Amino acid sequence: MIVHNQREKGAIAFVVFNQPEISTDKIPSVVMVFLMALAVSTTVQASPLNKFQLMTEHWAPYQYEDGKELKGYAVDIVAELLKRTGSSQTKKDIQLLPWARAYRELETTENTLLFSVTRTPERENKFKWVGPIFYNTTYLIALKDSHIKIEDGHSLKNYRFGTIRNDVSELYLKRYDVAPKNFSRHNNTKSNLEMLMRQRVDMIVVGWEAFKDDARSLGLDPDKFEKVFELDNANVSIAFHPKTPDRIIAHLQNTLDEIRSEGLFGKYLRKHGIEQPKGFP
Structure with a gap:
């Protein structure tokens, strides 16, 4: 039996030659449980936003329509978040809606998110949050x-x-x-x-x-x-319908924190000529 450990794009693959078929009933149950949990975890982290309705409103310079293209600081942040979480969605999937309509959708419809939303005490328990993306x-x-x-x-x-x-x-x-x-x-x-x-x-x-x-x-x-x-x-954040699973919120928050730590918040703020309070990002 020859085993090669191959690494490609951050993944590890084991290639086995001349290995007889192994029956799953000979694999210890604890190993099977681990593999199943790993598969579920990988699926959740790979595309947590695929089934979300992505909504925003006109709030230049954070998000606005230029011709038929959606632009702005917050749009750049959300697009990067979608990319890094492995979502098949892009900024082309974001709907630009009147604020009252988008807010009503967020309150009443599962699998929705809305940006950019001011996070106030009155709203805190109405939604789940990923942020902040800026201060206003x-x-x-x-x-x-x-x-x-x-x-x-x-x-x-x-x-x-x-x-x-x-x-x-x-x-x-x-x-x-x-x-x-x-x-x-x-x-x-x-x-x-x-x-x-x-x-x-x-x-x-x-x-x-x-x-x-x-x-x-x-x-x-x-x-x-x-x-x-x-x-x-x-602070202004991305708001999610309250029934959004906590594991998805946690994964998105961790990813947003990575984006911020790498200096992309500052890069996008400068790109759009936006001033923020001292100490942010």
């Missing part, structure tokens, strides 16, 4: 010539706000007891900006990076606006 500070933004000054959150009840339906923007305002009647609800920041320019709202609720990108896309100068109040600062 949410501001109230107004036109400079409106001269709005906010000393504390209790005065917010006196203003009108452009918000995104079911978004964290509404959640933050509700913390300050702002009534929904003060919300002008839309599907995206661009619509809120248009309402602000028409003086239909006093402020919009958005992160500064996303605001600058959307303002420029509408031909507006970001320097004519200002941050008048900071609502919150939170």
Whole structure:
């Protein structure tokens, strides 16, 4: 009998010549159990996302559509995650949906994931999480010539706000007891900006990076606006339906940690011109 130990692409193969057939009933049961467990584990790690509905929303510069191609910092991160976990899916399988629709799908439909989702205490137990992929500070933004000054959150009840339906923007305002009647609800920041320019709202609720990108896309100068109040600062992650198996979440988190440790977070942030808090990534 001649045995060769061959290594190719990180796998180990044993090639046996002139070896008579071995009946499985002669293999110790503990070995059979080990081999079966190894096979199951390998299958799970090879393609944990194949059956997932991959969803995102427009939130430039993190994720957005350029022509028919999906681009952005978070898209690059998720595409790398898919690749490293052995998924047959790519960024071409990611659906760009209105936020309210995508969020509803995540709440009600198994085998779904949504990015990028602000991870708040109110949402913590509603989903399972892999992240963070970046941090976002949410501001109230107004036109400079409106001269709005906010000393504390209790005065917010006196203003009108452009918000995104079911978004964290509404959640933050509700913390300050702002009534929904003060919300002008839309599907995206661009619509809120248009309402602000028409003086239909006093402020919009958005992160500064996303605001600058959307303002420029509408031909507006970001320097004519200002941050008048900071609502919150939170990590942004990939959210999964709560019935997603923990072993898959753990495997994806470990893979994301590897991507971050290799410096790809920083590379993609620089690629898209995004600033992050000191110490991240």
